[in-house]
Each structure stands twice: as C-alpha cells, then as structure tokens.
Amino acid sequence: MSTRIALINAEAAKFNAQIENLRVREDEFKKLIDGMQKLKDSIGAEKLELETKLRSLEAERPPVNWLPPELLGDIFLAVVDQEDSETGSTAKPTSRHPTIALSHVCERWRSVALSTPRLWSRISCEGAEPMGDMQRTFVRRSCTAPLDVEYRSLSMVPASMESRHVVEIFEDLSDHLARVRSISFECCGAEAVQAVVKILSTHNIGLRSLSLSITTPRPSFRGTPSLLERGTAREPDDINQAEPRLSDLKSLKLGEVPLFSLPNRLFVNITNLVLSYTPRPFVVLYERHVYQLKMSTLCQFLELTPLLEDFTMSNTVPRFDVFLNEDDMAINPDISTRPRVRLPHLKRLEWSYPYPGEIHWFVTFFDFPALEKLDIWTEEPPARRVTDWHISGHHDDWISHASAKRGRSLLSSLRDLSLQCAGENSLHSFRKFEVPFLQRLEITNADVRTRTGGKPFPSLPRLESILRDPRLLYLTHITLSHFDISPEHGRGEAFLGYMPALRSLSLDSCTGVRKLMESLQRKGVGTLGSSPDDPKGRPLVKMCPRLEAISLWGCEDVNISDVRAVVMARNVRVDEEKELNRSGQVVSESRRMIKPLRATRRRQGRDQAGMNLTPAGMADTKTTSKGALSTANIVYLRLNGCVGISREDALALGQLGVMDIVYDGRGVDS
Template sequence: MSRPKPQEIDTRVAVIGGKLDVLAEREAELQAILDSIRAERLALQAEYDDLQSKRVPFNWLPPELVTEIFLYCIEDSHADPEALFDPIPVALSHVSRRWRSVALATPPLWRRLHLQLKDTAMEGFTRPAVDAFVSRRETTSVQLVYSDLIVEDDDLDYGLPVASIDDSSNRLHLFDQLVLTSLVISGGPSVLLDGLTFLRAQFRVFLRLESLELVATVTSAPATLFYHFKSHLNLAKSFRNPFDSQSFPCLKKLTLRDVSPALLPITNYPELRELTVQVAHIEHVQMYMPGMRVQYLARVLACAPKVERLVLMGGGPVFHARVEDGLEEGHWSRKSSWVFGLQSTMPPVPLERLRELCWTDAHPEAIYYLLTHFPANGLEVLDISLLDVEKHHARRPNMAQTVVPLTTLLPTAGLLPPVLAVPGLKILRVECTSCDVLRLPFLKLAFPALETLSLANVDPALATYPRRAPLPHLPRPESIFRDPRMPHLTHLILSAFGVLEEHAGTMFGYMPALERLDCDMVEGGMHVLAALAATRRVSARVMRCCPALRTIHLWECNDVQFPALERLVKLRNGFAEPEAVVPVVNGHIHHHRKAAEQKTGLGSGSAGERKIKPLKRSVRGAQIPQGLGGVEEMQPCVPITDVRIEKCKLISEEQARSLEKWGVEVVWG
C-alpha cells in the first residue's frame, strides 16, 4: 500500500476537522436542549413533589412550627449511651428535602454529642459523626454522652492510675470548650474516673449544667471506683466547705446508677430537685455496699435543700449510723464528716421540700429508718415496693443480707421515736409479693391526711395462666396500719388480693369519705359489695359504709355476680329499700339481728362483729377532726354515678348497660 501524499493528508484533515466542528456544534446544541429539558424536568418534578407533599397535612405547617416539633422530639428522648451518635436528628434530616433543610437550619437539634473513651486520646474531634454534630450545632450548648462502649485501638491503656486523684490526670480537658446543659457518663471504671475527676476539679463551674447521670455498666466498676477513691483521694487537698462552693448552680436532676454518692464532688447543690440512686448489679452488691452507707447519701442531701423527688431503686442505703439531734451545728461543713470511714452518729437531715419518695426493693423496716434519718413533713406521695425477705432468702441465700441492711437496722432501734407522723402524706402506693410483708412497714408510721391508698400484689407467680392457687388474703387494716382510721381517704385501689367476708365490713367502716373504689383482680368481690350494701342502725339513724362512694371500677373480679352489683346500685341511688336493718350497739352488730342480715345477703354478718374504734383526737400531733371516725358518724349516702367493668366473667355487657336506667354511667371494657 502506497503512502498518501502530504497534500492528500492536509485535504483529508481539513475535511474531518470541519465535520468535527459541525458535530461539536450540533452536540452543543443538543446538550443545551438536553440541559433545558433536564432543568424543565427537575422543575416539574420539584413542583410535582411539592404538590404531592401538600396532600400530607403536616407539610402545611410553617418552618417555624416544624422546628418546634423537631425540638420536642429530642426533648422527650433519653440519651442512649450505647449509640455512636444521636439518631433522632439524623433520621429527621433523611425524610424529605424540606425536613432536611429545616433540620440543618436548627442548631439546637444537633446539641447532643456522643463521645467515646478513645476520643479523649486524640486532638480535637476526629470521628466524622462527631464533626458533623459539632459543626451543625454552631454555638448551641451541649448535651454530652461520654462512654467506653467502643474501643477499637488495643494499644491505648485506660487502666486506673495509682497516683492521687486530681485534675492533672484528667483526660477530659477537651470538654472545657463545651457549654454543657446535660452530661451522661456511662461505662467502666476508667470512664467514670475520668468523669468524676473532671467534675471534682475545684476551679470548674458548670454554669448551665441541669442534668447529670453517672452509670456503671461494668459489674466490677462500683467496688473498683469506691476503693480507688478511698485509697487515693487526698481529702486534705480536695476538701472545701461545700456550702461555700457553687460548682453546680443550676443542676436540677442527678442520677447515680451503681455509683456511690461518696464519689460526688464536695459542693453545694442549691437547685437540685430530683435525686435518683439505683443499685442494679445485685450480684456484686456485697463488694460495694460500704459505698451505700447512709452517711454518704445524707451529706449529699444536706447540700441539696430544694430536693422535691427522691428515688431509691434496688434496696436503698445501709443504715449504720445512729441519729442524734444534739450534734453541733455545721456538722456537714467539717472535713471529718466527708471521710470514707465508718461514722456511728449523724444528725438528721430534714428534707423540707421533699414531696415524692419512690423506693423499690425496700426492706419493710427501712422505711421507718429512712424517715427518721431524713424527716420530710411535707411528703405528699410515697410510692414503695416492698422486698419479701423470706422469699429473697430462699431464692438467693448468699445475697439476702447484702441487698438490704437486715443486720444493720437493729443497733439504732431503741433510740428512735416509737411513732412517726407523716402529716402531709396524701398518696400511698404499695407493691408487695406477699401479704405478710404488709404487716410490718407502717406500724410505726401515722398518715392522718391520707387521701389515696393503693395496695397491689405483684407476685410474679400471678403472671402464669391459668392461675391455680387462690390469691392471698388482704390483712385487716389494724394489722397494716398503727391507726387504721382513714377519715380523709377518697380513693382505694386493691389489686390481686383476696378479701375475707369478716374483714370487708370493718375495712370500709374505717373509710367514711371514700369516693372511688378500684378492685383489680380481687377475689371476694361479693364480700366487698355486700359490705357496701349493708345497712346499720345507729341510734335513730340508718347508715351505710362509705356514704360518699360515687365510683366503682371492677377488673377481672370473677366472683362478682350482677344481682349483687345491681342491688347495691339501686340501694345507693334510692330505687330500693333495705330488706333488713342491723342495729349497731357500741360498735357491734346486735346479735339477734345478725341472722336477718345473713339471710338477705346484703351484708356480712360477721363484718360488723369487729368493733370499729373511735378516732383519737390526734396522732403524734396531727389533728383529726372529730366525727369522721366510723359508721356512727357517717352522712347520708350519695348516689353511685360511675361504674366501670372489665373482664368480669359473670357479668355480661347487656347486664352492665342495664345499670344506666338507675342513673349510672357505665364503661364496658
């Protein structure tokens, strides 16, 4: 093949170049058309999506209102220490274009930072997720979660130091650049030591910190931390008068989970409203029960005069110290009161603003001891779950004396008042797993102003279905309370108990102001209805128990028959007359009329045999109005207006609805 001549090459190149120019021009024209079509398509798609989104009412809201809703989402959520980052803002920003724009324009939505132990060994925040949250929060204050759940670098040594505990060994100086409003420190000994050292530094003031939570997630952490502080804390160097310190001027909520109160900073907590102390790792309790002594809890509460809610979970403190009123003033401002050793005496710490006490796994005797160590005359709500000591011994014989202070309760017994009044208590909720437990905790306490009483049997055996064993019988009120009279009680809740026939009438005779009765899975419901329907003649008047009763709720009361309920409603609402009137003489049913009452079935013949004693004028200084003591002083009864029935096998919906003709509002569940 011959080689082309240069002239031919030039000609061919010129022709091809011309064609390329033409094609390029055509391509540019087509590209412009494509770009125009694409732009038009995207605009139409955006308009289409916008119109489609307007079908959803939520998208009608203005951005300002959407922002508020997003912020409510994060406010109502609890920080998860196991998460690498807060999932809520990330999820909200991936729903739609509009939601993402609103989320990215809301810095407070990104204020919760999750940092890991390894982050403290690096300069700055290096993980992309942390960087994204830091940049998006801008200057917003931070809710910080610090944990050690993910440690990828095995070369990093996070063992506890053996030197004294001071800020020089602190790894959290990086946090000084953050304005904290909430702080959660969760993990093992290293993370908690970092956090406690950071918090205990005297030069730091957390001006905006409102919530602090310390959580031990490793079973060995509580004992390791406590004994490390006990061995290495230089109290002479770190102590300062707590009442002169203002490290946490705005702290309102403090939570300790398997962390001893002894490890907290020595400072004042002027705005603290809620304190929670939880013992979760029960199998390791014995190793760190010294860290749960009552003196450590007392010195924190002594520096928190505005506490309104106290939550004790898993057993509470060990009552090793005797209460003495004569100790000198300023006891908690002295260094000797903050040592880690055992103290045999302590002054009572009044909690003037305490309104609510919640306590789980409480030893029955410990309630009285707690209220003597921490007098709370303004206490209004007591929510308590009682520990059955015998069952606990049988289930875990080696741990029974470490979960609750069984042996340490007794040394102070002779030095405490025989009866302690709680004059302001209005609501008492009690959970137990056996009736015997109810016979001990309240015999040394008086509740003259009680308005709501809830007694619930929460035995796990009740969860098995079908239930074969009968429910335990509720003890007489005299066996539960020192003075069973409850002149102000308006609401009674009974759950998973049996009520004996001979106890029903006496029990309701102690409650002249009762307005609402809830029976949840109660055996002996017929005895309850009979006691409420029973009629007594006192002097020249005819009386019934609980004359103010308006509301009755029955849930899974499988022995309640409709005729008895209907008869009660008709009697109370004035549509029937009693078939027998049983006279009461000095608090006793007159015996020659007892058979008549039994025959009618309206009341328990033996219910009135037990004498209902008149109330004393006062109970430990709490005045009780005369004339509210028992059936002798009852007022004419009011009609029943509300009946709720759920899962009662012997009552049909049609029968329940028929009560409406007697003026009752019926709710069928």
C-alpha cells in the same frame, strides 16, 4: 501562464462568493437556532416552575403539611424524645436514628429538621466509637442549642480504652462545654468515672442534669483509690464549705459511684436525686477496694441537699452504722450517733427494696415536713438471717430498743402512699406511721409466686392492722392488687367502712371481689331529702357514699349482676328502684351498722389542745363526715379481663346513668 492564472482567480472568486453566501445562510440558521433554543429553554424553565408548584400543591394534600414549621419542629422533638424513652437514648445506626429518619422523609421535613437545632442536641456515643462523623454532624447542626451528652460503654472494651474514649469525648466537645446541659455516662469500670469526675472538677460546666453510674456488679476501686478516699464521709467543717453560687445542677443520679467523689459545690441546688447501690453481703463489707453505702455517709450527703424535692433509692439499702442522738445507747457507748437530717422541701420518697423492719428505722433519721408521696417496695426477709447485710456488727436487740424508743411517726403532709410488699406480714411494719390526711392509697402484693400460680393470693389484712389509725377521712382513691378479699363476714365493711370520701376504687387481679361488691350495695336507713327535681329522694348507702369510679382488672369471680347491683344502689331513685324490683330485679339490703372506732388517746390529746391538723384548702373532719351522706352516682366503669361480664352487659349499664364505660379484655362472649 497568465491565462491559467486568470482562470484560477475566476474560479476562486466564484467559490468565495458561494462560501460567503453559505456563511450568510449559516448565520441566519444560527440565529434561528439560537432563537429556538431560547424559546426551548424558556419553555423548559416554565415547565419546571409549574412542576415545582404542582409538587408543592400535591404535598399539601396530607394535613400534616398544613402545620407551620415551628409546630412541625415541636412534633419532631416529641417524636425523638418518645423514641429515646422507649428504646433507650444510646447511639443508634445512622439509618435508624429518629432524627436522621425524619430529615430524610421529604424536602420540607428536611428543611424543618435542619432549622430546628434542638433536634440535633442529643449526642449519643458508645464505647466502640465514642465520637464519629454522625456525632460531629449533630454537634455542628445543633448550633447554639444546649447539648445532652450520653455515653454507654461496651462490656468488651478494656478499662484503659474506656477511659481514653471518655477523655476523647470531652476533647471533641472542648469548644462546646459551655453548652452542655446534661451528662449521662454508663461506664463499666471506675477508671472512666474518674475521668468524668476530673473534667467536672476542673471545668465550670453549667450542668442541669448529671447521671453517672458503673454497670459492673460490685465494682472494684483498686485502680482508682482517690475515688474511694473522696467517697468517704466528710468532716462537718468540710461540708460547710459548699458553694451554692457555682452550681446549676438540679438532677443527680449516681449508681455505684462513691457519694463524695464529685465536688460538694454540685450538690447544694439539687432537687431530684436517684441513688442505686446494690447491698453488699457481709463477706465483702470489709474489702478495702469495695465501696459501701453507709447511713452515716448518706446523712452527711443529704445535709448538702437542702432543696431536695424528689428522692429515689433504687435497689438500695444503706448499711446502718449510726444511731440518733436521742437513742439510748448506753448499752454500747462505742456506737456513733448523730442528729436528724431535716429536708424541708422533700415531697416524694421512693425506696426499693428494704426489709419491712428497716422502713421506720430509716425514715426516723429524717424530718420530712413537706413529704406528700411515699412509694415503698419491700422485700420479704429470709426465714433465718445468719448474718445481717445492713447492720453488720450491731445486734438486733439494739435496733429494737432504739426503734421502740423513737415511737410513732406523724406524716401530716402525706397525701399519696404506695406499698408494694411480698406478703401479708410485710404490711404490718407501717403501723408505726400516722397518715391522717392521706388521699391516695395503693397496696400491691408483689410476690412473684402468687402471680405465677405457685402460691395463692394472701388475704387482705384489716386496715387497722396496716395503718395505725384506719379512719382515712380524706382518702379519695384506693387501689388493691393481687389480694384475696376474705369472705369473713364484715371484712368488706371493716376495710371500706371508714373511707367516707372515697371516689375511686380499683381492684387488680383480686379474688373474693363479690363480697366487696356486696358491701358496696348495702343501704342505710332512710333516704336523702327530696328536691323539686327529685321528689322521691335518693337512697342512702352504708359505705363510700361518694364513690364515682370503679375499675376491675382480671377479677374473675365477679359477674355482671354484682356490678349492676352496685350501680342500681347508687344511681337509681327510690321510685325507679321499686319499679325495677317489681319487674324482677332484686337489690340487696342490709341494716348492719358500722360501729365507729374509739378515738385514740393521742388524738384526744391533740383535739383537747386545739391543734388544727387540717390541710389548707380541705374541709375539716366533721364537715367531711357530714358531707359523706350525699350519695354520688357511679359515672365511670372500667372492666378488663373479667370473664363473667360480656361487652353487651357492660355497655347496658349506661342506661343506669354510667356515663363512661371502658370494656377491654375477655368476657363471656369472647
């Protein structure tokens, strides 16, 4: 028994020795493997670092990645703003949103996008999903940047649901209302607008811009009588209670929303105002739940905007329910009257679509001492007006009587006048305005029938039939669109002959242009005084001697010889011109003189009284007329869609001193 145990012990000792030996060897291999693993890990880390550096180096190949992060962030902001302006700044799918797309381009762009809070500050919602995960993410990533909140309702959303969505938007933004810089809401019904008005009335939000509109045509305020009641004109004592210190609002846009729905304190610092109220037909003027924009209400509203600089009425004509105090309304003492509204800072007025007879009537309700730009798009009145849309109850003879009594309007600060009309007769309504210091004039025929070929272009009227005084001594730019320049002898001289300071002439889709070009070729008598650099002197031209730029779009009856003759008459010296004439090129010459217009009695009275109407920084009339003798070179030509002019012929005019030639469109070689 003992012998067997001894043998077992001996065998066990032998196995233990072997196991110990293997354990030692295992430890040695483990140490070796650990060392190899560490070496492998270090090699992997070094490889990863080099790969990262290589990717960074490869990423620097495109020049856009050389830009610093701050500049790249500004570029991202410009891209997003352009995308919103082109496609509308409403909610977009996540994959198509420009901000999301920019942040998914690469690691660096994502880092720059996430570190640019302003890139995430535009919160856009739609009626189906007012505030989703994407909008909340935008709010979180915008940090402390000012927010622009936009909402557009869907037509299939019920009014109650739309109103609830609007409330939910402001509830989600309750902690960020102090950051809201602008609000733009397009709602289908008045209920949602009422919710917005309630928020703005109860919260002191530091808004800079507000756009609030109802998209439903002729909306009903049956369910929101408070809006309609607040939308009526206020009493004078109530108007004077405005609180300018509480408002930062600079830009306001209202569409079909009653004017006085918002608190008066929001209006006093407005500089930009856009109103859009479709005129109502007579049959709905007296419906209880329909809002009408009246002239009396508009005047009282504008009295709350003393700092207004830019005023736009889009597809809006107020109902004229009031006259001026100076109008002799003894014929009907029941008609209400009011004083003029003074807007001392208004610089720009844009209006569409009044009837021609309403323009002077509307303008005379106001005093615009600083008005610089007037943009009017008129609508041709119907042949027979069975019922007046805008006067409603007042007879046309009252309007004619009062309008004649108001006389002419002097717009001494006006520099830019743009007239879009639907016919030749519409232009005659502007003869009641005097614009002595006008610098830019654009006249456009907007009749759709002429543009589609269903009706010929109207004949361009003489300038004295458009404006009270055609002598535009300070006019530098003129644009004519979709008119026929009559071949009547002297029509070109009658139109351009009294614009001595004209520098730019643009003609868009006009016919009869050749006659006008012939007028620009005509020369005066004699030459300009010689100089050491130009011993032979330069020829005098009869009209527009300072003309430097000519632009022709779609003028199909003009050819290269007409353009070349104008350039030669103004760019070529006398000796060079004679050489060109001997080589076979003929320059048209005419000795017909322009008879100056006799000064009007009113202008003579101003001159005798010593009134100086010359604007600051501008030469007086005598200096301008004398300086007009200096013939300028044609240095800029733009030719677009002129079938009688080829690209080669157009570019060849560079040899005659035209430095900038832009050729675009079909020509004889296309």
